[in-house]
Amino acid sequence: MTATRPRLGGASNMLGGSIEVAPNACHHAPALSVKPWRGVPGTAGRVAVVGAGKMGLPLAAQFANHGWHVTAVDVQEHVVAAINEGRSHVTEEPGLAEAVRSAWAAGRLTATTDAGAAAATSDVVVIIVPVMLDDEQQPDYRSMDGAVDAVAPGIHEGSLVVFETTLPVGDTRNRFTPRLAEVSGLEPDRAFFVAFSPERLYSGAVFRNLAAYPKLVGGIGAASTDRAVAFYASVLDAEVIPMSAAEAAEFAKLADTTYRDVNIALANEFARYADRVGVDIQEVIEAANTQPYSHIHQPGLGVGGHCIPVYPHFLLSRAPEMELVGLSRRVNDGQIGIAIRAMQRALGGLDGVPVLVLGLTYREGVHELAYSRALPLIERLAFHGATVTAWDPLLTDDEIARSGARPWSWGSPSDARVIVTQTADARFRDLDFRWFPELELVFDGRNSLRDVALPVGVAYHGVGVQATAGS
Ligand SMILES: NC(=O)c1ccc[n+]([C@@H]2O[C@H](COP(=O)([O-])OP(=O)(O)OC[C@H]3O[C@@H](n4cnc5c(N)ncnc54)[C@H](O)[C@@H]3O)[C@@H](O)[C@H]2O)c1
Structure with a gap:
Protein backbone atom coordinates (compact mmCIF):
# COMPACT_ATOMS: atom_id res chain seq x y z
CA MET A 1 0.00 0.00 0.00
CA ILE A 19 7.25 32.32 -16.56
CA GLU A 20 8.22 31.82 -20.23
CA VAL A 21 8.86 34.72 -22.60
CA ALA A 22 8.62 33.83 -26.28
CA PRO A 23 11.88 34.34 -28.21
CA ASN A 24 11.90 36.77 -31.15
CA ALA A 25 12.77 35.48 -34.60
CA CYS A 26 16.11 36.67 -36.01
CA HIS A 27 15.54 39.84 -38.03
CA HIS A 28 19.15 40.47 -39.08
CA ALA A 29 20.25 40.50 -42.71
CA PRO A 30 23.85 39.26 -43.17
CA ALA A 31 26.11 42.03 -41.80
CA LEU A 32 28.79 43.85 -43.78
CA SER A 33 32.23 43.40 -42.18
CA VAL A 34 33.90 46.76 -41.60
CA LYS A 35 37.14 47.93 -40.03
CA PRO A 36 36.97 49.95 -37.88
CA TRP A 37 33.37 49.43 -36.74
CA ARG A 38 31.69 52.72 -35.84
CA GLY A 39 28.17 51.57 -34.97
CA VAL A 40 26.55 51.85 -38.39
CA PRO A 41 23.46 49.58 -38.64
CA GLY A 42 24.00 46.49 -40.80
CA THR A 43 27.75 46.38 -40.13
CA ALA A 44 29.85 44.07 -37.96
CA GLY A 45 33.39 44.38 -36.63
CA ARG A 46 35.62 42.59 -34.15
CA VAL A 47 34.68 41.85 -30.55
CA ALA A 48 36.68 40.36 -27.69
CA VAL A 49 34.67 38.48 -25.04
CA VAL A 50 36.71 38.35 -21.84
CA GLY A 51 35.68 35.38 -19.67
CA ALA A 52 34.58 32.45 -21.85
CA GLY A 53 32.56 30.63 -19.18
CA LYS A 54 28.93 29.55 -18.91
CA MET A 55 27.75 33.00 -19.99
CA GLY A 56 30.71 34.36 -21.97
CA LEU A 57 31.01 31.43 -24.37
CA PRO A 58 27.35 31.54 -25.49
CA LEU A 59 27.72 35.31 -25.97
CA ALA A 60 30.84 34.77 -28.07
CA ALA A 61 28.98 32.25 -30.25
CA GLN A 62 25.93 34.51 -30.51
CA PHE A 63 28.05 37.47 -31.65
CA ALA A 64 30.01 35.35 -34.16
CA ASN A 65 26.86 33.87 -35.59
CA HIS A 66 25.63 37.45 -36.23
CA GLY A 67 28.61 38.25 -38.43
CA TRP A 68 31.12 39.53 -35.85
CA HIS A 69 34.68 38.23 -35.66
CA VAL A 70 35.08 37.13 -32.07
CA THR A 71 38.11 36.54 -29.91
CA ALA A 72 37.20 34.69 -26.73
CA VAL A 73 39.64 35.47 -23.92
CA ASP A 74 40.11 33.28 -20.87
CA VAL A 75 42.80 32.71 -18.25
CA GLN A 76 42.26 28.95 -18.41
CA GLU A 77 44.37 27.29 -21.12
CA HIS A 78 42.01 24.33 -21.48
CA VAL A 79 39.09 26.68 -22.23
CA VAL A 80 41.11 28.46 -24.91
CA ALA A 81 42.33 25.16 -26.39
CA ALA A 82 38.79 23.75 -26.60
CA ILE A 83 37.43 26.84 -28.38
CA ASN A 84 40.34 26.81 -30.83
CA GLU A 85 39.32 23.25 -31.72
CA GLY A 86 35.70 24.31 -32.21
CA ARG A 87 34.54 22.66 -28.97
CA SER A 88 32.49 24.00 -26.10
CA HIS A 89 33.93 23.19 -22.68
CA VAL A 90 30.49 24.02 -21.17
CA THR A 91 28.53 20.86 -21.79
CA GLU A 92 25.07 21.43 -20.29
CA GLU A 93 23.92 24.47 -22.27
CA PRO A 94 21.43 23.45 -25.02
CA GLY A 95 22.57 24.61 -28.47
CA LEU A 96 25.99 25.80 -27.30
CA ALA A 97 28.13 23.00 -28.75
CA GLU A 98 26.55 23.51 -32.19
CA ALA A 99 26.77 27.32 -31.98
CA VAL A 100 30.49 27.18 -31.06
CA ARG A 101 31.20 24.65 -33.79
CA SER A 102 29.45 26.67 -36.50
CA ALA A 103 31.05 29.98 -35.43
CA TRP A 104 34.48 28.34 -35.38
CA ALA A 105 33.93 26.56 -38.71
CA ALA A 106 32.92 29.89 -40.28
CA GLY A 107 36.28 31.30 -39.15
CA ARG A 108 34.64 33.85 -36.87
CA LEU A 109 35.57 32.44 -33.43
CA THR A 110 39.06 32.01 -32.01
CA ALA A 111 40.40 32.16 -28.46
CA THR A 112 43.44 33.43 -26.60
CA THR A 113 44.75 34.08 -23.12
CA ASP A 114 46.11 37.47 -24.24
CA ALA A 115 43.41 40.01 -23.32
CA GLY A 116 45.52 43.05 -24.23
CA ALA A 117 46.21 41.82 -27.76
CA ALA A 118 42.54 40.85 -28.22
CA ALA A 119 41.42 44.32 -27.09
CA ALA A 120 43.96 46.00 -29.35
CA THR A 121 42.53 44.32 -32.45
CA SER A 122 38.86 44.63 -31.42
CA ASP A 123 36.26 47.37 -31.78
CA VAL A 124 34.30 46.10 -28.79
CA VAL A 125 35.39 44.39 -25.56
CA VAL A 126 32.68 42.61 -23.55
CA ILE A 127 33.82 41.65 -20.04
CA ILE A 128 31.99 38.80 -18.30
CA VAL A 129 34.29 37.38 -15.63
CA PRO A 130 32.86 36.63 -12.17
CA VAL A 131 32.58 39.07 -9.29
CA MET A 132 31.68 37.02 -6.22
CA LEU A 133 31.82 37.69 -2.46
CA ASP A 134 34.77 37.54 -0.11
CA ASP A 135 34.65 36.11 3.42
CA GLU A 136 33.20 39.41 4.72
CA GLN A 137 30.37 39.30 2.12
CA GLN A 138 31.95 42.19 0.23
CA PRO A 139 32.43 42.13 -3.57
CA ASP A 140 35.53 40.14 -4.51
CA TYR A 141 36.99 41.98 -7.49
CA ARG A 142 40.09 39.88 -8.10
CA SER A 143 38.95 38.37 -11.44
CA MET A 144 37.43 41.63 -12.67
CA ASP A 145 40.40 43.78 -11.65
CA GLY A 146 42.66 41.28 -13.42
CA ALA A 147 40.53 41.40 -16.57
CA VAL A 148 40.35 45.20 -16.63
CA ASP A 149 44.10 45.56 -16.05
CA ALA A 150 44.74 43.03 -18.83
CA VAL A 151 42.53 44.70 -21.47
CA ALA A 152 43.49 48.30 -20.59
CA PRO A 153 46.74 48.37 -22.63
CA GLY A 154 44.74 47.34 -25.72
CA ILE A 155 42.14 50.13 -25.46
CA HIS A 156 42.42 52.50 -28.40
CA GLU A 157 40.58 55.36 -30.06
CA GLY A 158 37.00 54.17 -30.77
CA SER A 159 37.08 51.15 -28.41
CA LEU A 160 33.82 50.25 -26.70
CA VAL A 161 34.13 48.38 -23.39
CA VAL A 162 30.95 46.81 -22.00
CA PHE A 163 30.69 45.26 -18.55
CA GLU A 164 28.11 42.47 -18.49
CA THR A 165 29.13 41.05 -15.10
CA THR A 166 26.76 42.18 -12.34
CA LEU A 167 28.39 45.03 -10.40
CA PRO A 168 27.58 47.23 -7.41
CA VAL A 169 26.05 50.56 -8.42
CA GLY A 170 28.73 53.01 -9.52
CA ASP A 171 31.54 50.57 -10.30
CA THR A 172 31.48 50.97 -14.08
CA ARG A 173 32.04 54.71 -13.80
CA ASN A 174 34.05 55.02 -10.61
CA ARG A 175 36.11 51.87 -10.29
CA PHE A 176 36.84 50.65 -13.81
CA THR A 177 36.57 53.58 -16.25
CA PRO A 178 39.38 55.55 -14.55
CA ARG A 179 41.73 52.56 -14.90
CA LEU A 180 40.96 52.21 -18.60
CA ALA A 181 41.40 55.97 -19.09
CA GLU A 182 44.65 56.10 -17.16
CA VAL A 183 46.34 53.23 -18.97
CA SER A 184 45.07 54.19 -22.44
CA GLY A 185 45.54 57.94 -21.94
CA LEU A 186 42.21 58.46 -23.70
CA GLU A 187 39.20 60.50 -22.64
CA PRO A 188 36.18 58.34 -21.68
CA ASP A 189 32.92 58.85 -23.60
CA ARG A 190 34.84 60.83 -26.23
CA ALA A 191 37.86 58.88 -27.46
CA PHE A 192 36.60 55.53 -26.16
CA PHE A 193 33.29 54.33 -24.79
CA VAL A 194 32.23 52.46 -21.65
CA ALA A 195 28.85 50.96 -20.79
CA PHE A 196 27.20 48.54 -18.40
CA SER A 197 24.75 46.00 -19.79
CA PRO A 198 23.77 43.28 -17.35
CA GLU A 199 23.74 39.63 -18.29
CA ARG A 200 20.27 38.41 -17.35
CA LEU A 201 20.36 34.91 -18.77
CA TYR A 202 19.35 31.67 -17.11
CA SER A 203 21.74 28.72 -17.43
CA GLY A 204 20.06 26.05 -19.54
CA ALA A 205 17.99 28.54 -21.56
CA VAL A 206 20.66 31.01 -22.65
CA PHE A 207 19.91 31.18 -26.38
CA ARG A 208 16.15 31.36 -25.81
CA ASN A 209 16.70 34.14 -23.26
CA LEU A 210 19.09 36.01 -25.56
CA ALA A 211 16.30 36.18 -28.13
CA ALA A 212 13.66 37.16 -25.60
CA TYR A 213 14.86 39.19 -22.61
CA PRO A 214 15.21 42.92 -23.23
CA LYS A 215 18.86 44.04 -23.10
CA LEU A 216 19.40 46.94 -20.74
CA VAL A 217 22.22 49.29 -21.75
CA GLY A 218 23.52 52.25 -19.75
CA GLY A 219 26.67 54.14 -20.72
CA ILE A 220 28.89 56.50 -18.74
CA GLY A 221 27.61 59.16 -21.15
CA ALA A 222 25.29 59.49 -24.15
CA ALA A 223 27.97 58.59 -26.71
CA SER A 224 28.81 55.40 -24.82
CA THR A 225 25.13 54.42 -24.54
CA ASP A 226 24.60 55.00 -28.26
CA ARG A 227 27.62 52.94 -29.27
CA ALA A 228 26.68 50.06 -26.94
CA VAL A 229 23.04 50.10 -28.10
CA ALA A 230 24.27 49.91 -31.73
CA PHE A 231 26.43 46.92 -30.83
CA TYR A 232 23.66 44.95 -29.11
CA ALA A 233 21.13 45.82 -31.82
CA SER A 234 23.52 44.17 -34.30
CA VAL A 235 23.84 40.89 -32.37
CA LEU A 236 20.58 40.37 -30.47
CA ASP A 237 17.03 39.69 -31.56
CA ALA A 238 15.60 40.93 -28.25
CA GLU A 239 14.60 44.54 -27.61
CA VAL A 240 17.55 46.77 -26.65
CA ILE A 241 16.64 49.36 -24.01
CA PRO A 242 18.88 52.41 -23.64
CA MET A 243 19.02 53.63 -20.04
CA SER A 244 19.86 57.06 -18.70
CA ALA A 245 23.14 56.02 -17.06
CA ALA A 246 25.37 53.08 -16.27
CA GLU A 247 24.23 53.35 -12.65
CA ALA A 248 20.57 52.86 -13.62
CA ALA A 249 21.46 49.67 -15.54
CA GLU A 250 23.63 48.40 -12.65
CA PHE A 251 20.82 49.06 -10.18
CA ALA A 252 18.20 47.44 -12.44
CA LYS A 253 20.10 44.14 -12.39
CA LEU A 254 20.48 44.26 -8.60
CA ALA A 255 16.81 45.22 -8.21
CA ASP A 256 15.57 42.35 -10.38
CA THR A 257 17.66 39.70 -8.63
CA THR A 258 17.15 41.04 -5.10
CA TYR A 259 13.41 41.18 -5.71
CA ARG A 260 13.56 37.44 -6.31
CA ASP A 261 15.54 36.80 -3.13
CA VAL A 262 13.08 38.87 -1.07
CA ASN A 263 10.12 37.18 -2.77
CA ILE A 264 11.52 33.72 -2.00
CA ALA A 265 12.10 34.77 1.61
CA LEU A 266 8.44 35.72 1.81
CA ALA A 267 7.46 32.34 0.34
CA ASN A 268 9.68 30.67 2.95
CA GLU A 269 8.05 32.62 5.78
CA PHE A 270 4.64 31.70 4.40
CA ALA A 271 5.76 28.04 4.29
CA ARG A 272 6.79 28.15 7.98
CA TYR A 273 3.37 29.50 8.90
CA ALA A 274 1.63 26.98 6.63
CA ASP A 275 3.42 24.19 8.50
CA ARG A 276 2.16 25.61 11.80
CA VAL A 277 -1.46 25.91 10.73
CA GLY A 278 -1.57 22.71 8.71
CA VAL A 279 -2.17 24.26 5.31
N1 LIG B 1 25.91 31.71 -14.59
C1 LIG B 1 24.77 32.35 -14.56
O1 LIG B 1 23.69 31.75 -14.41
C2 LIG B 1 24.74 33.86 -14.77
C3 LIG B 1 23.51 34.45 -15.07
C4 LIG B 1 23.44 35.81 -15.29
C5 LIG B 1 24.59 36.57 -15.17
N2 LIG B 1 25.81 36.00 -14.87
C6 LIG B 1 26.98 36.88 -14.78
O2 LIG B 1 28.04 36.32 -15.51
C7 LIG B 1 29.23 36.33 -14.72
C8 LIG B 1 30.08 35.17 -15.15
O3 LIG B 1 29.34 34.00 -14.88
P1 LIG B 1 29.67 32.62 -15.57
O4 LIG B 1 28.61 31.69 -15.14
O5 LIG B 1 29.92 32.79 -17.03
O6 LIG B 1 31.04 32.26 -14.84
P2 LIG B 1 32.01 31.06 -15.17
O7 LIG B 1 32.75 30.80 -13.92
O8 LIG B 1 31.29 29.95 -15.86
O9 LIG B 1 33.01 31.69 -16.25
C9 LIG B 1 33.88 32.74 -15.98
C10 LIG B 1 35.09 32.60 -16.87
O10 LIG B 1 35.91 33.74 -16.68
C11 LIG B 1 37.26 33.31 -16.70
N3 LIG B 1 38.08 34.33 -16.06
C12 LIG B 1 38.22 34.61 -14.73
N4 LIG B 1 39.05 35.64 -14.57
C13 LIG B 1 39.43 36.04 -15.80
C14 LIG B 1 40.27 37.08 -16.27
N5 LIG B 1 40.88 37.92 -15.44
N6 LIG B 1 40.46 37.18 -17.61
C15 LIG B 1 39.85 36.32 -18.47
N7 LIG B 1 39.04 35.34 -18.07
C16 LIG B 1 38.83 35.20 -16.75
C17 LIG B 1 37.23 31.98 -16.00
O11 LIG B 1 38.37 31.21 -16.30
C18 LIG B 1 35.93 31.37 -16.52
O12 LIG B 1 36.14 30.59 -17.69
C19 LIG B 1 28.72 36.26 -13.29
O13 LIG B 1 29.63 36.80 -12.37
C20 LIG B 1 27.45 37.08 -13.37
O14 LIG B 1 27.72 38.44 -13.17
C21 LIG B 1 25.89 34.65 -14.68
Missing part, protein backbone atom coordinates in the same frame (compact mmCIF):
# COMPACT_ATOMS: atom_id res chain seq x y z
CA THR A 2 1.18 3.53 -0.69
CA ALA A 3 0.36 7.05 0.44
CA THR A 4 -0.18 9.74 -2.17
CA ARG A 5 -0.25 13.48 -1.60
CA PRO A 6 -2.54 15.73 -3.62
CA ARG A 7 -1.42 16.75 -7.08
CA LEU A 8 -1.05 20.39 -8.05
CA GLY A 9 -3.73 21.88 -10.22
CA GLY A 10 -3.23 23.33 -13.67
CA ALA A 11 -2.00 26.87 -13.04
CA SER A 12 1.66 25.97 -12.50
CA ASN A 13 2.75 28.56 -15.09
CA MET A 14 1.71 31.19 -12.53
CA LEU A 15 4.22 29.88 -10.00
CA GLY A 16 7.11 32.28 -9.64
CA GLY A 17 10.21 31.60 -11.67
CA SER A 18 8.57 29.54 -14.38
CA ASP A 280 -0.45 23.21 2.08
CA ILE A 281 1.69 26.18 0.92
CA GLN A 282 1.75 24.98 -2.68
CA GLU A 283 -2.01 25.13 -2.85
CA VAL A 284 -1.94 28.59 -1.25
CA ILE A 285 0.67 30.00 -3.65
CA GLU A 286 -1.00 28.55 -6.69
CA ALA A 287 -4.32 30.02 -5.63
CA ALA A 288 -2.84 33.43 -4.73
CA ASN A 289 -1.01 33.62 -8.06
CA THR A 290 -4.26 33.32 -10.00
CA GLN A 291 -4.57 37.04 -9.13
CA PRO A 292 -2.49 38.62 -11.90
CA TYR A 293 -0.63 40.96 -9.54
CA SER A 294 0.58 38.12 -7.32
CA HIS A 295 3.86 36.44 -8.30
CA ILE A 296 4.80 34.56 -5.15
CA HIS A 297 7.88 32.40 -5.77
CA GLN A 298 8.63 28.94 -4.44
CA PRO A 299 9.69 28.05 -0.89
CA GLY A 300 12.55 25.59 -0.42
CA LEU A 301 15.87 24.94 1.30
CA GLY A 302 17.13 28.43 0.47
CA VAL A 303 18.71 30.07 -2.55
CA GLY A 304 21.95 28.97 -4.26
CA GLY A 305 24.04 29.83 -7.30
CA HIS A 306 26.36 32.75 -7.85
CA CYS A 307 23.61 35.26 -8.63
CA ILE A 308 20.55 35.48 -6.39
CA PRO A 309 22.24 34.94 -2.99
CA VAL A 310 25.19 37.18 -3.98
CA TYR A 311 23.69 40.35 -5.45
CA PRO A 312 21.70 41.42 -2.37
CA HIS A 313 25.12 41.70 -0.71
CA PHE A 314 26.30 43.99 -3.54
CA LEU A 315 23.42 46.28 -2.60
CA LEU A 316 24.07 45.93 1.13
CA SER A 317 27.77 46.69 0.63
CA ARG A 318 26.75 50.20 -0.49
CA ALA A 319 23.34 50.57 1.21
CA PRO A 320 23.43 48.76 4.57
CA GLU A 321 20.20 50.54 5.53
CA MET A 322 18.21 48.16 3.29
CA GLU A 323 16.80 46.12 6.19
CA LEU A 324 14.41 44.01 4.15
CA VAL A 325 17.23 42.90 1.88
CA GLY A 326 19.41 41.74 4.77
CA LEU A 327 16.50 40.09 6.56
CA SER A 328 15.53 38.15 3.44
CA ARG A 329 19.05 36.77 3.12
CA ARG A 330 18.86 35.56 6.73
CA VAL A 331 15.41 34.00 6.23
CA ASN A 332 16.55 32.12 3.13
CA ASP A 333 19.77 30.93 4.75
CA GLY A 334 17.74 29.84 7.80
CA GLN A 335 15.79 27.26 5.80
CA ILE A 336 18.51 24.64 6.34
CA GLY A 337 18.11 24.91 10.11
CA ILE A 338 14.35 24.54 9.80
CA ALA A 339 14.75 21.40 7.69
CA ILE A 340 17.25 19.91 10.15
CA ARG A 341 14.88 20.54 13.07
CA ALA A 342 12.02 18.87 11.17
CA MET A 343 14.21 15.81 10.56
CA GLN A 344 15.31 15.72 14.19
CA ARG A 345 11.69 15.84 15.33
CA ALA A 346 10.66 13.08 12.94
CA LEU A 347 13.56 10.76 13.80
CA GLY A 348 14.02 11.72 17.46
CA GLY A 349 17.52 13.09 16.68
CA LEU A 350 20.06 12.64 13.91
CA ASP A 351 22.97 11.16 15.84
CA GLY A 352 24.17 8.11 13.91
CA VAL A 353 21.30 8.38 11.40
CA PRO A 354 22.22 7.57 7.79
CA VAL A 355 20.95 10.40 5.54
CA LEU A 356 21.06 10.46 1.74
CA VAL A 357 21.15 13.92 0.12
CA LEU A 358 19.98 14.00 -3.49
CA GLY A 359 21.01 16.93 -5.69
CA LEU A 360 24.13 18.89 -4.73
CA THR A 361 24.34 21.48 -7.49
CA TYR A 362 22.63 24.77 -6.65
CA ARG A 363 19.87 23.90 -9.10
CA GLU A 364 18.97 20.82 -11.14
CA GLY A 365 20.56 20.67 -14.58
CA VAL A 366 23.36 23.17 -13.88
CA HIS A 367 26.84 21.86 -13.13
CA GLU A 368 27.60 24.51 -10.50
CA LEU A 369 28.19 24.15 -6.77
CA ALA A 370 28.65 27.87 -6.05
CA TYR A 371 26.64 28.84 -2.99
CA SER A 372 24.69 25.58 -3.27
CA ARG A 373 22.57 25.03 -0.17
CA ALA A 374 23.70 21.39 -0.30
CA LEU A 375 27.00 22.43 1.25
CA PRO A 376 25.64 23.87 4.53
CA LEU A 377 22.99 21.12 4.53
CA ILE A 378 25.65 18.39 4.52
CA GLU A 379 27.76 20.31 7.01
CA ARG A 380 24.86 20.75 9.47
CA LEU A 381 23.67 17.14 9.08
CA ALA A 382 27.19 15.93 9.89
CA PHE A 383 27.41 18.39 12.80
CA HIS A 384 24.31 16.77 14.30
CA GLY A 385 25.87 13.32 13.98
CA ALA A 386 24.25 12.03 10.79
CA THR A 387 26.30 9.90 8.40
CA VAL A 388 25.76 11.60 5.08
CA THR A 389 25.82 10.02 1.65
CA ALA A 390 24.94 11.96 -1.50
CA TRP A 391 24.21 11.65 -5.19
CA ASP A 392 23.90 14.12 -8.02
CA PRO A 393 23.36 13.23 -11.67
CA LEU A 394 25.87 15.89 -12.79
CA LEU A 395 28.69 15.27 -10.30
CA THR A 396 31.52 12.76 -10.15
CA ASP A 397 32.22 10.77 -6.98
CA ASP A 398 35.26 13.01 -6.35
CA GLU A 399 33.14 16.16 -6.57
CA ILE A 400 30.61 14.63 -4.18
CA ALA A 401 33.34 13.59 -1.75
CA ARG A 402 34.68 17.17 -1.76
CA SER A 403 31.26 18.37 -0.58
CA GLY A 404 31.78 16.38 2.62
CA ALA A 405 29.47 13.44 1.86
CA ARG A 406 30.21 9.85 0.86
CA PRO A 407 29.08 9.19 -2.74
CA TRP A 408 26.11 6.87 -3.22
CA SER A 409 25.65 5.14 -6.57
CA TRP A 410 22.24 5.20 -8.15
CA GLY A 411 20.52 1.85 -7.71
CA SER A 412 22.80 0.45 -5.01
CA PRO A 413 21.33 -0.71 -1.66
CA SER A 414 21.40 2.02 0.98
CA ASP A 415 20.90 2.05 4.74
CA ALA A 416 19.50 5.62 4.59
CA ARG A 417 16.74 6.33 7.10
CA VAL A 418 16.20 9.79 5.59
CA ILE A 419 16.32 11.01 1.99
CA VAL A 420 16.61 14.79 1.54
CA THR A 421 16.15 16.32 -1.90
CA GLN A 422 18.06 19.57 -2.37
CA THR A 423 17.23 20.04 -6.08
CA ALA A 424 14.07 19.26 -8.02
CA ASP A 425 15.72 16.91 -10.53
CA ALA A 426 13.02 14.90 -12.31
CA ARG A 427 15.13 11.73 -11.95
CA PHE A 428 14.37 11.61 -8.22
CA ARG A 429 10.84 10.65 -9.17
CA ASP A 430 12.26 7.36 -10.51
CA LEU A 431 13.77 6.26 -7.18
CA ASP A 432 12.97 2.65 -6.41
CA PHE A 433 12.24 2.63 -2.72
CA ARG A 434 13.20 -1.05 -2.50
CA TRP A 435 16.81 0.23 -2.54
CA PHE A 436 16.13 1.78 0.91
CA PRO A 437 14.77 -0.91 3.24
CA GLU A 438 15.46 1.24 6.36
CA LEU A 439 13.84 4.41 4.98
CA GLU A 440 11.60 6.33 7.42
CA LEU A 441 11.40 9.87 6.01
CA VAL A 442 11.58 11.72 2.70
CA PHE A 443 12.33 15.40 3.32
CA ASP A 444 11.40 17.06 0.04
CA GLY A 445 13.44 20.27 0.04
CA ARG A 446 11.95 21.54 -3.24
CA ASN A 447 8.41 20.14 -2.92
CA SER A 448 8.91 18.27 -6.18
CA LEU A 449 8.03 14.77 -4.94
CA ARG A 450 4.80 15.66 -3.22
CA ASP A 451 2.71 13.41 -5.45
CA VAL A 452 5.14 10.47 -5.50
CA ALA A 453 3.82 7.32 -3.86
CA LEU A 454 5.89 6.26 -0.85
CA PRO A 455 6.06 2.81 0.74
CA VAL A 456 4.08 1.99 3.89
CA GLY A 457 5.75 3.44 6.96
CA VAL A 458 7.78 6.12 5.09
CA ALA A 459 6.77 9.63 6.10
CA TYR A 460 6.84 12.64 3.78
CA HIS A 461 7.77 16.19 4.77
CA GLY A 462 7.91 19.07 2.32
CA VAL A 463 8.62 22.78 2.87
CA GLY A 464 5.26 24.08 4.01
CA VAL A 465 3.64 20.92 2.69
CA GLN A 466 1.89 18.76 5.23
CA ALA A 467 3.83 15.89 6.69
CA THR A 468 2.10 12.60 5.96
CA ALA A 469 2.85 9.08 7.08
CA GLY A 470 2.94 6.35 4.47
CA SER A 471 0.02 3.98 4.97
